[in-house]
Amino acid sequence: MAEKRGVTIRELAEAAGVSIGTVSRALKGQPGLSEQTRAQVLGVAQRMGYDVGKLRTGKPRRMLFLYNRSIGSLATNPFYSYVLHGAETACREAGVPLSMMSVLGGEDIAVQVRRHEAEALLGAGYFDPEAMEAIRRCELPLVLVDHFYPGVRCVNDDNQLGAWLATRHLLEGGAKRVAAIFGPLAHHSVSLRAKGFRRALYEAGRLFDPDYEVTLDPSLEYRDAGRDAMRRLLELPEPPDAVFAYNDSTAIFAMEVCHEHGLRVPQDIRFIGYDDIEEAAHSKPPLSTVKMDKEALGHVAARALIEGDTAPNDASLPVELVVRESSRAPEPQQEAAAPRKGRRQPAAAER
Structure with a gap:
């Protein structure tokens, strides 16, 4: 029957x-x-x-934090560690157990979810359409963080505004050739940051040059991909004098390459990242960035699941520009004395 x-x-x-x-x-x-x-x-x-x-009423008895392993581990992509911590705090406050499961393409997501006996799902980061449909077939309350999918409640920061603020900061500091390093543009947050970058250039009257916008090579390990992207920019006939990186980790990897090529940050080339991870304030030099409350992303998403507020919606949390040494415009006398940018110099030249 x-x-x-x-x-x-x-x-x-x-x-x-x-x-x-x-x-x-x-x-x-x-x-x-x-x-x-x-x-x-x-x-x-x-x-x-x-x-x-x-279909039980009331708060879920157990929540499952889903993380896409294809975008790196929580160790190499610390942004999501903060999101997880925020979700964990909300769950602890409500007395709801929280477990975590990483997802990889080709795996039977529904089977794994059932093993966790979850009654609510919090998905963090990008999931391709096939994975999203597998997650939705679990027929459990779902909220996404740092992602967007039609018909699902989503919690993001204001990515486009953040990238616009970062790029405008570099332009207003006198940068002439502003480049950008992005991750996969299929990711919701990355595509919006690319729009914000281009919008700032357009409003400043700068022509968009695709050579100055590079994406990470997905075939490389995360750190190697960031370093490779910066090398490609340095090989341009006229290398950039400022770089907006779509996240802090990539900006730090890119600065390493510049140091190895004898370029001074910020005198020869300026940098700004995104996310304000802890390492940004302690990099050499300290990295300018766009700050959002990463733990709040996880907390808001978890609270929505706990309260049963999973109606489709795209919430956007505020962002803030944080200026540190890596993007400060050089003083006029320093700029006049600085070596001409454009050609890579051997790292030994400054040692």
Whole structure:
């Protein structure tokens, strides 16, 4: 019998002609729906023999933090460590156990999720469409952080504004050839940061030159990819005199390459990153960056799951420009005395 097999939320949503989120809110009695829609969903559920008891009310008994392993480990990409900590804090405050699972392409995500006995999912970072559909087929409340997917509640920072502030800072400091290093542009946050970078150039009356915008080589390890990107920029006939990197780790790797080639930061080339990870303030020189509350991203997402507030929405948290030594414009007398930029010099020249 159909009742014995069990009707899924997805089947119920398709039969009622509404989204999975609408079905969830209707069965839980949550606000945000018209009485007509609520009655329609409840009527279809009754006709199909849906077990309403499967959809528990109240906070989830266990939450699962999903992380895409393809974008590096939490050790090499510390941004998500802060997000995880924020989610953990929210869960501890609410008495909800939190576990973590890394996801890799080709794995059966649904099977792994069931092993964790999760009742709510917090996805952090980019997941390709195939992985996203596998996650949604788990039919559990879902909130995404640092990602966007239609029909899902998402929590992001204001990526486009942050990149615009960073690039404008370099331009206003007198930079003539501003370059950018990005990760995969398929990632929601990276694509918005690219838009912010280009918008700042356009508003400053600068022509966009694709040679000055490079992306990390996905075939390389994370650190090697950042260093490779900077080498490509230094090999241009007219290398940049300022670089916006889509995250702090990449900016730090790029500065290492410049030091090895005898370039001084910020006298010869200036840098600004994004995320304000702890290492940014302690790099040599200290790295300018765009700051957002990384722990708040995880905390807000986890609270939404705990409170059952998973209606599709794209929340955007504020950002702030943090100026440190790496992007400061040189004093006029220093600029006049600095060696002409443009050609790489052997690292030994300054040692």
